[in-house]
Amino acid sequence: MEKKISVFGGSAPKPGTPPYLEALKLGQLLATAGMTVLTGGYSGTMEAVSRGASEAGGHVIGVTCDEIEVWRPTDPNAWVAEEWRCHSFNDRLNTLVTHCDAAIALPGGIGTLLEIALTWNQLVIGIIEPKPVILLGSAWQKVLETFFSELGDYIPVDDRQYLAYAPDPSTALELLRHFLGLV
Secondary structure (H helix, E strand, C coil): CCCEEEEECCCCCCCCCHHHHHHHHHHHHHHHCCCEEEECCCCCHHHHHHHHHHHCCCCEEEEEEHHHHHHCCCCCCCCCCEEEEECCHHHHHHHHHHCCCEEEECCCCHHHHHHHHHHHHHHHCCCCCCCCEEEECHHHHHHHHHHHHHHHHHCCHHHHHHEEEECCHHHHHHHHHHHCCCC
C-alpha cells in the first residue's frame, strides 16, 4: 500500500533558493520511494515538494481551502495532480494531519509551527494513530531544544518520542523508511 506523507513548510521560498531546492529534493526522494505527497498545495516549499515529486513521477495531493484563498488570492500550484478542497483552514489542517502515514516539517513560519504542534498534540492525546513526525533542518531542533530547556517540566519525556530530527532530505527519507518499516 502506498504511503501518504504530509509535508509542512513555508510559503515564502522562491524557486532557486536553498530552501526551495531542499524541498524539491525531498519531493523527488519521496516520489522515487513510491510515496504519495500531501502538501498545503500552494507556493514556497509546498510548491517545491509538489514539483519534485511530480517531476519524479510521483502522485501529489494538494490540500487547499477557501479561507486561505480569501485571505491571500492564490491558486494551487501547477504540480498538484489531485486537489482535496476544504472550506475552512481548520479542516485543511486536520486533513493534512489525519490523512497521512507520516509527516515531515521543512523550515517555515507560524503555520508550519502550528502543523507540527497540532500533529504532535493529537499524537500525544491519542486522537490519531501513532506516526512519525520528522523535523528537517537544524532550526526546528533548536526551537524545540529551547522549548524543552525552558518549559521541559510541561512536556514529559515520553511525549517527545514522536519527534525525530533530520539534517537533510536523504536522512529524512531514511528515518521515514525506518519508522514505517520499509527498510
